[in-house]
Amino acid sequence: MTSPKRIGKIEFGILSPKAIRDMSVCKVIWPDTYDDDGFPYPKGLMDPSLGVIDPGLRCKTCGQKQGDCPGHFGHIDLAKPVIHVGYTRLIRKLLRVTCRDCGRLLLDKEEIERFSALEDDPYSAETIGEKDIKKERICPYCGDQQFKINFEKPTSFVEIVTEMGEDGKVHKSERKLTSADIRERLEKIPDDDLRLLGIDPEVARPEWTVLTVLPVPPVTVRPSIILENGQRSEDDLTHKLVDIIRINQRFKENQDAGAPQLIIEDLWELLQYHVTTYLDNEVAGCPPARHRSGRPLKTLSQRLKGKDGRFRGSLSGKRVNFSARTVISPDPNLSIGEVGIPLAIANEMSVPVRVTKQNLEDMRVLIRIGPHRPTLRDPCGANYVNRPDGRRIRLIAGEEGNCDTVAEMIEPGWKIDRQLRDGDIVLFNRQPSLHRMSIMSHHIKVMNGRTFRLNPAVCPPYNADFDGDEMNLHVPQTEEARAEAELLVAVQENILSPRFGGPIIGGLHDHISGIFLLTNQLKWYTKSEFLYLLKYTEMEHLPEPGKVENGIPYWSNKQAFSMILPKDVNMFYKATCCRNCDPCTKNTFCPNDAFVRIVDGELISGTIDKKSVGAMDGAILNRIIRLHGTQRAKEYIDDLTKLSIRAIMLYGFSYGINDTDLGKEEYKQIRDVLDTAERDVANRINIFEQGHLEPMPGRTPEETLEMQVMKELGKARDRTGDIASRHLGFENSAVVMAVSGARGSMLNIAQMAGCIGQQAVRGERIVRGYEDRTLPHFKRGDKGADAHGFVRNSYKSGLNPTEFFFHAIGGREGLVDTAVRTSQSGYLQRRMINALQDLKVAYDGTVRSTGGKIIQFVYGEDGTDPAKSASGLPVDVKGIAESVLKEEI
Amino acid sequence: MTRLNVLLHEMVPDHQIMTDEDVKNLLVTFDITEDHLPKIYHDDPAVKACGAKPGNVIMIVRKSQTAGEATSYRLVVRRPKK
Numbered sequence: 025m026t027s028p029k030r031i032g033k034i035e036f037g038i039l040s041p042k043a044i045r046d047m048s049v050c051k052v053i054w055p056d057t058y059d060d061d062g063f064p065y066p067k068g069l070m071d072p073s074l075g076v077i078d079p080g081l082r083c084k085t086c087g088q089k090q091g092d093c094p095g096h097f098g099h100i101d102l103a104k105p106v107i108h109v110g111y112t113r114l115i116r117k118l119l120r121v122t123c124r125d126c127g128r129l130l131l132d133k134e135e136i137e138r139f140s141a142l143e144d145d146p147y148s149a150e151t152i153g154e155k156d157i158k159k160e161r162i163c164p165y166c167g168d169q170q171f172k173i174n175f176e177k178p179t180s181f182v183e184i185v186t187e188m189g190e191d192g193k194v195h196k197s198e199r200k201l202t203s204a205d206i207r208e209r210l211e212k213i214p215d216d217d218l219r220l221l222g223i224d225p226e227v228a229r230p231e232w233t234v235l236t237v238l239p240v241p242p243v244t245v246r247p248s249i250i251l252e253n254g255q256r257s258e259d260d261l262t263h264k265l266v267d268i269i270r271i272n273q274r275f276k277e278n279q280d281a282g283a284p285q286l287i288i289e290d291l292w293e294l295l296q297y298h299v300t301t302y303l304d305n306e307v308a309g310c311p312p313a314r315h316r317s318g319r320p321l322k323t324l325s326q327r328l329k330g331k332d333g334r335f336r337g338s339l340s341g342k343r344v345n346f347s348a349r350t351v352i353s354p355d356p357n358l359s360i361g362e363v364g365i366p367l368a369i370a371n372e373m374s375v376p377v378r379v380t381k382q383n384l385e386d387m388r389v390l391i392r393i394g395p396h397r398p399t400l401r402d403p404c405g406a407n408y409v410n411r412p413d414g415r416r417i418r419l420i421a422g423e424e425g426n427c428d429t430v431a432e433m434i435e436p437g438w439k440i441d442r443q444l445r446d447g448d449i450v451l452f453n454r455q456p457s458l459h460r461m462s463i464m465s466h467h468i469k470v471m472n473g474r475t476f477r478l479n480p481a482v483c484p485p486y487n488a489d490f491d492g493d494e495m496n497l498h499v500p501q502t503e504e505a506r507a508e509a510e511l512l513v514a515v516q517e518n519i520l521s522p523r524f525g526g527p528i529i530g531g532l533h534d535h536i537s538g539i540f541l542l543t544n545q546l547k548w549y550t551k552s553e554f555l556y557l558l559k560y561t562e563m564e565h566l567p568e569p570g571k572v573e574n575g576i577p578y579w580s581n582k583q584a585f586s587m588i589l590p591k592d593v594n595m596f597y598k599a600t601c602c603r604n605c606d607p608c609t610k611n612t613f614c615p616n617d618a619f620v621r622i623v624d625g626e627l628i629s630g631t632i633d634k635k636s637v638g639a640m641d642g643a644i645l646n647r648i649i650r651l652h653g654t655q656r657a658k659e660y661i662d663d664l665t666k667l668s669i670r671a672i673m674l675y676g677f678s679y680g681i682n683d684t685d686l687g688k689e690e691y692k693q694i695r696d697v698l699d700t701a702e703r704d705v706a707n708r709i710n711i712f713e714q715g716h717l718e719p720m721p722g723r724t725p726e727e728t729l730e731m732q733v734m735k736e737l738g739k740a741r742d743r744t745g746d747i748a749s750r751h752l753g754f755e756n757s758a759v760v761m762a763v764s765g766a767r768g769s770m771l772n773i774a775q776m777a778g779c780i781g782q783q784a785v786r787g788e789r790i791v792r793g794y795e796d797r798t799l800p801h802f803k804r805g806d807k808g809a810d811a812h813g814f815v816r817n818s819y820k821s822g823l824n825p826t827e828f829f830f831h832a833i834g835g836r837e838g839l840v841d842t843a844v845r846t847s848q849s850g851y852l853q854r855r856m857i858n859a860l861q862d863l864k865v866a867y868d869g870t871v872r873s874t875g876g877k878i879i880q881f882v883y884g885e886d887g888t889d890p891a892k893s894a895s896g897l898p899v900d901v902k903g904i905a906e907s908v909l910k911e912e913i
Numbered sequence: 914m915t916r917l918n919v920l921l922h923e924m925v926p927d928h929q930i931m932t933d934e935d936v937k938n939l940l941v942t943f944d945i946t947e948d949h950l951p952k953i954y955h956d957d958p959a960v961k962a963c964g965a966k967p968g969n970v971i972m973i974v975r976k977s978q979t980a981g982e983a984t985s986y987r988l989v990v991r992r993p994k995k
């Protein structure tokens with residue numbers, strides 16, 4: 025292997041007419057491609073010297089066959105020069121900063137001094153820009169008056185000539201500069217002046233930006249394809265070149281015949297248009313050239329630009345074999361480290377297995393089975409056999425097949441492509457792949473059906489749900505890849521997120537509700553109930569019953585949860601359901617059972633909820649990983665999800681419309697609260713209108729009123745919420761979900777049962793709409809609660825038309841915000857990843873780019889892997905102290 | 914006109930010009946050449962304030978959220994043309 029070379033510099037220049045002619049092998053003059061017999065016209069666009077695209081033929085220039093011949097450029101001599109659209113900005117700048125007569129830079133010697141280059145590096149000079157030169161000044165060299173030059177998209181330049189008339193008045197007239205005029209001016213700019221402008225005249229004389237000769241790309245760049253009906257279809261570039269040559273010819277004929285100036289100008293403009301669209305078909309101010317079907321042509325610039333362009337589409341884009349994609353669906357019976365894959369996919373995909381002396385017979389069995397595996401119970405077979413000489417034999421099942429013959433042929437050194445079977449490791453991915461947990465490895469389980477199955481607990485890292493999401497799967501093909509997949513990419517190795525140093529995998533909604541129902545307050549179960557709960561968890565024997573009553577043994581709910589904990593966990597903390605009672609009773613008795621105490625793996629008191637098991641929370645999971653490693657953590661999650669689902673099934677969990685109902689008394693209270701609030705608001709408006717409102721410091725009376733009204737109505741809404749939640753207890757599923765942190769909040773419940781409250785746009789009451797009012801339903805200038813978006817009703821009682829409209833306004837703001845945020849953060853993410861993608865931590869702890877440049881002298885300044893840290897800290901002091909002292913610190 | 918010395922501002926970390934000896938040791942420690950170092954422009958306010966010229970290496974000691982104090986080194990270079 026050759027050693028890598030360092031790139032010293034890259035020089036960008038412009039092709040000179042001479043260079044174009046020198047590299048050309050053919051002057052193209054005919055607009056036609058192939059004649060009726062299918063032979064290319066000589067000197068036409070498909071001239072055989074431009075390269076070969078037909079297999080079997082040889083190149084007229086280099087004599088090589090198709091595939092070996094790189095193709096060769098031709099050229100077209102243009103009847104008159106035309107501007108290259110890509111350089112219009114440069115041309116504009118040069119026309120503005122140089123003299124229209126002598127071509128010198130419009131700066132005198134002293135002014136130039138200020139921009140002068142460093143002695144050793146002529147190109148490190150501060151380049152001179154348009155802004156450095158005053159408009160319409162006089163040339164310091166020849167004294168010629170300069171004029172303003174306007175650029176009109178896409179390619180025309182107009183000079184505004186101001187002249188002193190005989191009557192002493194200033195006359196302004198516009199003069200269009202032809203491409204020939206422009207070229208002439210650019211030719212006059214001296215080399216030394218160009219250097220000051222940051223242009224190297226050796227490789228980029230400015231007049232070369234005005235084309236006199238056009239290179240014709242080789243046919244290999246624009247191959248014609250033969251359609252099914254035998255017709256030839258030419259590439260878009262060829263179509264465009266045909267247009268250019270056709271107009272160019274007509275132009276020449278008219279010129280030779282001495283046609284009137286008007287016709288010449290028209291043709292010139294047409295030639296300019298065709299050359300412009302040939303280079304870039306999406307120029308502003310220029311209608312795109314279209315195919316007969318109306319489709320815009322894909323010309324040179326379009327081939328490079330954008331997502332499907334040469335750079336992002338062909339060069340950075342990678343596609344792979346051994347991958348599968350389908351819809352995902354949940355299966356809580358799988359482990360988090362597993363993925364269920366359809367039989368059809370398992371049959372199609374394979375892993376290469378080396379044939380050795382030891383496994384020769386096993387391999388023969390696989391080959392004899394061949395590619396046919398009709399049901400899950402059938403053993404897996406093989407799809408291909410690869411001989412050491414590189415030949416590949418496809419296995420064909422059945423009577424006519426070759427399986428038995430091939431099975432006899434194999435010997436050590438061969439490789440066979442074995443179908444996937446249970447336990448094979450695969451990479452599983454969901455786009456957008458925003459963090460490293462977006463690709464994790466799972467062990468497969470072949471299943472019936474047509475979807476990928478995964479445990480819902482691994483949804484958070486993938487950000488997946490089951491509303492039609494699809495995911496991709498890749499099968500590693502080498503031993504190294506499989507080893508890395510197992511050791512680095514496995515699900516359990518990614519439970520701790522490097523983003524915040526805590527677990528990102530954990531219980532979802534139902535798991536949290538279920539475990540809350542199970543563990544809240546002390547409950548007792550009979551043996552059959554206890555076994556029902558723990559049926560699917562790993563349990564070896566029943567613990568001692570917590571109590572025996574009338575000779576019947578009972579086990580507590582806390583004992584049930586303790587069954588899935590390792591025996592050395594000691595933790596003390598407040599659960600999500602803690603209501604911050606004052607003073608906190610801590611180790612004694614909490615009325616909400618919100619203080620969790622785990623001693624030696626026994627849950628003594630407290631409720632297990634979001635804080636303990638939730639994804640992105642998971643305090644217990646975090647501790648288990650630190651104590652026992654990732655494998656035990658995986659088992660814990662599997663047990664936890666199964667236990668919690670059993671628990672929620674034991675109690676039942678549902679919600680209906682009447683669960684939002686309150687009692688007569690509550691409705692009266694809510695009505696009173698809202699009436700009082702509205703009356704209060706009306707009062708304040710009254711005071712304001714009489715001019716008696718005392719403004720708050722730094723605020724106008726209007727602002728003061730708005731703030732008071734918002735505050736008043738907000739308070740009223742909160743009070744209705746309090747009234748509603750007083751009536752609703754743990755028999756209400758929404759309350760269970762809100763308190764345990766599974767889903768929703770008490771505010772959501774208040775809005776369903778009590779009052780929806782004030783709708784806001786940008787944190788203020790709704791004010792926009794009609795003149796002096798939000799809707800025609802209100803009087804002008806009405807400042808009342810209902811006129812500015814206060815929704816008195818609840819979701820249960822239903823909104824009236826004006827309330828509904830205000831609610832839609834308020835809701836829209838949220839939607840717009842999320843839409844804008846996602847697109848902005850997506851672009852930011854893309855740029856960050858592009859900047860950081862090749863960085864790595866070197867063995868000396870520095871962060872370096874591929875070129876060896878140092879980005880950070882110590883990774884993260886402290887050299888700590890955030891995924892191995894304790895929520896960002898290097899040592900989990902509290903955890904260690906708790907483990908040793910076995911009490912709260 | 915008295916100009917503000919940016920180095921005295923509490924938000925600006927400590928910038929020190931390194932001696933040739935220290936630079937040599939630095940390059941040996943990390944097994945690099947000067948162009949592998951992070952760069953800082955010659956017209957950076959902190960560089961101007963501490964009087965460094967292109968070619969100097971500056972040691973910057975700043976407070977760090979994760980490590981308490983973090984040291985980095987930057988090579989002073991001329992700001993390239995636009």
Ligand SMILES: [Mg+2]
Nearest residue numbers: 489491492493
């Ligand atoms: Mg979805």
Ligand SMILES: [Zn+2]
Nearest residue numbers: 083085086093
């Ligand atoms: Zn050739």
Ligand SMILES: [Zn+2]
Nearest residue numbers: 123126163166
């Ligand atoms: Zn002049």
Ligand SMILES: [Zn+2]
Nearest residue numbers: 605609614618
């Ligand atoms: Zn409490």
